[in-house]
Amino acid sequence: MTQIRGFVLTRHQQDQPDGIELRYWIKNQQDISLVSVTGQESVFFVHDAQLDCTRDRLKGLTGWRLEKVQLRDLEQQGVHALYCRSLKLQRDVIALLSAAAIPMMEEDIRPVDRFLMERFIFGGVEVTQSALSDGVVRSRFAPCEFPVTLKILSVDIETTMQADRIHSIGLYGADIALVLMRGEGVDSETLRFYPDERTLLQAFVRQVCRYDPDIFIGWNVVGFDFRVLAERADKLKVPLRLGRDDQSLRVVQSELGKWYVRLEGRLVIDGIDTLKGATFHFESYSLEYVSQSLFKRGKLIHQANDRGAEIQRLYREDKPALARYNLEDCKLVQDIFDETRLMEYLIERTRLTGLSLDKVGGSAAAFDFQYLPRLHRSGYVAPEFASGDRGIGAPGGYVMDSQPGLYQHVLVLDFKSLYPSIIRTFKIDPAGLAEGLKAAAREEDLIPGFSGAIFSKSKAILPTIIEELWVARDQAKRNSNKPLSQAIKIIMNAFYGVLGSNVCRFFDPRLAGSITLRGHQILQQTRDEIERTFGYRVIYGDTDSVFVLLGDECSDADLQGKALADYLNSWWSAQVEERFNTENYLELEYETHYSRFLMPRMRHSEKGSKKRYAGLQQRPDKEAKLVFKGLENVRSDWTPLARNIQQQLYEAVFRDQPYHDFLKQLVADLRQGKLDDQLVYRRRLRQPLADYLRMKPPHVQAAIKAEKFWQQQQLQSPYQPGQHVSYIMTVNGPEPIEQVRSPIDYEHYVEKQLEPVIDSILCFKEESLQSLIATQRDLFS
Known part of the structure; x- marks a missing residue:
């Protein structure tokens, strides 16, 4: 044995x-x-x-x-x-x-x-x-519990512009830093040359077998690096035996266009997909942008649009420099994984859900892995897909009508993991619904939901799973285990999505509605109790938060915020016990205090906007931080000009600093061409350029013009679906940054970038940008 x-x-x-x-x-x-x-x-x-x-x-x-x-x-x-x-x-x-x-x-x-x-x-x-x-x-x-340590190998390849031949393969790990290069040259500790592509691929296989990694990592490593490796190996009849079973690498594409690697005993994990799955947010997920954001360090070739041509030049003229570039890309990927603790996150996610480490997304699969065995032991099988669709719409999270204005002293109270706590408190569960609707169910065991749902308190499965995860997350926080805490948070919050998505097997509007509509009720009743008992005004609420206006006469906002949370938690416990005879898991937390707060209006309307605000947040260390939500400052489709000015203007207004002269000088500098480096728009292409038939937005128009430029250079255009287009608005329309030929349309930037940003806050001071600069126009006409 x-x-x-x-x-x-x-x-x-x-x-x-x-x-x-x-x-x-x-x-x-x-x-x-x-x-x-x-x-x-x-x-x-x-x-x-x-x-x-x-x-x-x-x-x-x-x-x-x-x-x-x-x-x-x-x-x-x-x-x-x-x-x-x-x-x-x-x-x-x-x-x-x-x-x-x-x-x-x-x-x-x-x-x-x-x-x-x-x-x-x-x-x-x-x-x-x-x-x-x-x-x-x-x-x-x-x-069993098993603390695992995995051996990682970061891989990156450099190719011709058409990716029809491999120049080099970079390998970086705990005790390897090596570039394999096709062509002639002098070998060194970090660079080895091979006469042709066939011997290059064979050397790659030998190095992998010698290093024996558990996991390959990279940037778009499946859709590009491993796909090209497999294509070239197939073309050259080189068996790419990278798995531990001595079988050749297979890279396949799904019907939806997603690429997958088939290997035994090793995994290939893409940094882009993993960052997104771990809920990291970047304006761009290019390796250059992410590494600059995290380390202020990036690729060794800096010009994005010229990078392909420069790689070809280095291959022809300076192969050691290309090797350094190739190896640095491998290092950047490894450093990103280390800095963000992505591998720890994936391991913890697997321990919680059973999902394979390389599984992308997988909320429904994670739910199934935890739920189905318990469901079977309760005497049930899962339903067929979308069998719960009864034509009842499941509403989303509750968003209150906001009360626009420029305020002093606003508190934010937030329900901790609201949807999971609703599931725990009100026993929302597929099996619990089936048991609750039985004719023989005992009334004292039942708890009402919405849209005709009734749940069994004692036969529910999901609340128990959430309770186990909740306890594990609290322990992870105590142990400062951020990857585990983040994995649990993502999993718990995904449970509502599984119940509310018609592509999941447990989709049933009665389940999803019993969560979201209960959330609506909780937010509304919380608002009403605050206003009735304390006399404060709630100026906004969104899904799990309420924004409470204390007003000018605020002595100790933190003390008032904690007192509000304590009172409401006790009040909710009493309400749940009285109405449902069950334990309350709703927990309201005092989240933050804004000494100044802006709730803007909708554009061209007097109504308040939703999911858009800004405030001067008072931090525990007594420092104040400017926070933006949904405004131009945090949106990548606005120019650096608009985003920078919003930051500076809001800071001045919130801190009661002068800003009139600053705005006048800003417009003067703009019209004099002193701010041209801040006028670049950057938008992503959602589909091939040829598919934009009826509507051609500005970034598409710019990309079409750029196509001609790249054709003249006899180079492949970088403008493919998913790529960003950078352009300037000129008097002749949008033009790509690599070929700006016309004068810049400065009045476009005043009207379309500065005015919306500036007037969104000045309107509450009964001012506007145009009123401040009206006398300047004649100087620049």
Whole structure:
């Protein structure tokens, strides 16, 4: 008998003559082991009422079987399990039943995932292996805690402009810093040359095998680097054996255009997708922009639009310089992962959800992994996709009508994880809904929802999962484990999305509405209680926050904020106990104090805007910080001019500093061409340029003009979907920054950039930009 303890790094499944083989690569501190489970079947469910139809549709197929199980769907209908001896057979069965419109439940759950899921294995695993008398090895899997350390290799390639030949491959890790270069040159400690692309690729495979990484990382590493590596290896008939099973690399594209890597025993993780999944927000996710934002350090070639041409020049004239550039890109990616603790975040996410480390997104899959095993043990199977759609709309979060104005002393009170706490308090849960709607349900066990929903207090599953995560997050905060705390926050907040999205199996407007409409009620009642009991005015509220105006006569805002939160928490506990006879998990926190606060009007309207405000936030260290939400200062589609001026003007107004002369000088400098470096617009292309037929926004017009420039240079245009276009507004319309030929239209910037930003705050002082600069126009006409 042997025992393996470790972390499930990768999982795979394949057909074998005796059934489905499940393959798990398990990483321990010193080594990695492959554990195979053979002779398995896939399983999903069909309704008892569909048995005859199912058998009729599957006539002629062999290797499947139907078996009655003691489970029901959430509408209390009995089900049969349908087992298949191969993955191919399962695909054929699903296709036949889909064509006959026969409902199926859980048919999308992969056997390799279900095997772990049903055993509550979330990352850490203990495998006990014993040999049977016939020589077969039996493996028993059980969950365990396992602190894993993974070996990382950052990879980046440089290619021709058309990516039809690889110039170099950069490799960077804990004890490797090396560039493999095609061509002639003198080898060094960090640079080695190879005569052609074939030997370059072969050297890459050798280096990977020698270094033996668990994970490859990079920037767009799947969609570009590994895709190009696979294409060139295929073209040159070089087996790119990068997996631990000695099989060649496969890179495939989904129907939606997403690229995926197929490797055994190693993962490929993209920095862009991982940053977004961990809720990091950057104006641009280019490697240059992110690294500059984090370290004030970027690529060794700085000109974005000329970077491709410069790489080609370096390859021809200065290969060591190209190697330094290539290796620096690898280092930047590794440094970003280290600074943001992305790998720690992914490991913690796997320990919580069971998701593979390289899974992008995955909110629904994370929910399934935690929820389905408990659901089965409660006697239910998950519903078919979108079966809960009853034509009832599920409203979003509540946003109060704002009261526009320029205020003094505004407090923000925030409900801590409002939607998860609503789920816990009001027992919102798919299985709890099924139990609550039973005729035999006991009234004292029931709690009402919205849109006809009734929930069982005692049979709910999701509140228990949230409670476990909540406790884990509090512990993570006490231990200063930010990656774990962030992973738990993302998972808990995603649960509402799973219940409210019609692409998820548990979609039901009664569930989503019982969360959001309860949130509406909570925010409205909180506002009413504040105004009734304390006499303060609530000037705005958004989803889980209320903005309370204390006014000019404010002695100690922090003391008042904490007193408000304490009172409201006690009041809510009493309300929940009295009305629902259950424990309250709603928790209101005093979040911040704005000594000055602006709630702007909607443009061309007297009504207050929503999700847009600014304030001078008083910090615990007694410093004041200017905060913007939804305004031009935090929006990438406004020019640096508008964003910088908003920062300076709001700061002056909030601190009661003079600003008239500053604004007049600003407009004078603009019209004299002194601020030209701040006039660049930057917008992202959402689709290919050729697809913009009827409407051609300014950035598209600029990109079309730039196409001609790049063609004249005999270079590939950088303007592809997802890329940003930088342009200037001229008297002849938008022109790309690489080819500005016409005079700048300064009055456009006064009217379209400065006025909206400046007047949004000056209107509350009964002033406007035009009234301040009216006498200046003649000087520049």
